[in-house]
Amino acid sequence: MPRRVLESGRMHPAIPQLVELQRLDQTIASLRADLEGLPKRQRAADAKLNGARAAVAAAKEAHTQALTQRKKLELDVEQWKERAKKYRGQSSSVKTNEAYKALQQEIAHAESEASLAEDRVLEQMMAVEEIERRVKRLEAELKEAEQGVAAEKKQLEAQFAEEKKNWIAMTAERAEIEKKVPEELRDLYSRIAKKHPGSVMAEARGEQCRGCGMRVLPHTLQLLLSETDEEVFRCEGCGRILYSLEPIPHARKEAANGASQP
Numbered sequence: 001m002p003r004r005v006l007e008s009g010r011m012h013p014a015i016p017q018l019v020e021l022q023r024l025d026q027t028i029a030s031l032r033a034d035l036e037g038l039p040k041r042q043r044a045a046d047a048k049l050n051g052a053r054a055a056v057a058a059a060k061e062a063h064t065q066a067l068t069q070r071k072k073l074e075l076d077v078e079q080w081k082e083r084a085k086k087y088r089g090q091s092s093s094v095k096t097n098e099a100y101k102a103l104q105q106e107i108a109h110a111e112s113e114a115s116l117a118e119d120r121v122l123e124q125m126m127a128v129e130e131i132e133r134r135v136k137r138l139e140a141e142l143k144e145a146e147q148g149v150a151a152e153k154k155q156l157e158a159q160f161a162e163e164k165k166n167w168i169a170m171t172a173e174r175a176e177i178e179k180k181v182p183e184e185l186r187d188l189y190s191r192i193a194k195k196h197p198g199s200v201m202a203e204a205r206g207e208q209c210r211g212c213g214m215r216v217l218p219h220t221l222q223l224l225l226s227e228t229d230e231e232v233f234r235c236e237g238c239g240r241i242l243y244s245l246e247p248i249p250h251a252r253k254e255a256a257n258g259a260s261q262p
């Protein structure tokens with residue numbers, strides 16, 4: 001569309017520059033929005049690791065608790081063994097058969113409890129190993145996720161650098177084009193841009209302003225295609241600067257010639 005404007009000779013001479021200015025303003029605004037969105041996208045990438053990090057932390061906590069439990073069970077074994085040893089030490093000093101028999105029962109009970117406690121220690125050791133494997137697996141998964149996120153962030157940074165380069169180039173290009181626009185039109189453009197950012201210029205097509213839909217009078221349409229640098233025409237509805245790409249009846253022949261060029 002802007003190219004057709006630039007090729008058309010019949011309009012206010014500043015219109016092609018103004019339309020180009022608008023095209024650049026739209027691209028610059030979209031690039032800036034993208035650039036401003038980068039920190040949010042980086043945070044979103046980081047947030048993908050939250051679940052994996054929490055899983056590792058939970059598994060490590062379970063590991064600590066399992067070790068504490070194993071120590072407690074090992075202490076049980078020690079205590080039952082101590083008790084059996086203490087009873088055995090007493091067996092030489094008992095006076096009666098009954099007391100001896102009772103002591104033997106206590107020894108048997110303590111030994112049996114020690115054996116049961118040893119079984120529980122073994123079970124707990126297996127549980128600890130199981131949790132250790134889980135911690136290792138979750139840590140490996142986290143590492144993999146971290147590598148994925150690092151690659152994603154690197155790609156984001158490359159994209160950011162490219163967009164920033166484009167933004168700088170387009171801003172410079174815009175400044176060059178702006179220089180060609182007469183000062184009063186530059187001011188007018190800036191004023192309208194405050195109300196309609198990125199949409200200062202409106203095509204008059206089908207006798208309508210494409211910015212707001214208001215009817216454009218045929219007389220104004222004729223004036224839009226006249227080569228005068230005295231004034232530009234603004235839509236009475238929205239105040240945008242109007243331009244026309246449509247041939248009006250008397251200009252149709254020339255426009256057709258223009259369109260037939262490759």
Ligand SMILES: [Zn+2]
Pocket residue numbers: 202209210211212213214235236237238239240
């Ligand atoms: Zn309008």
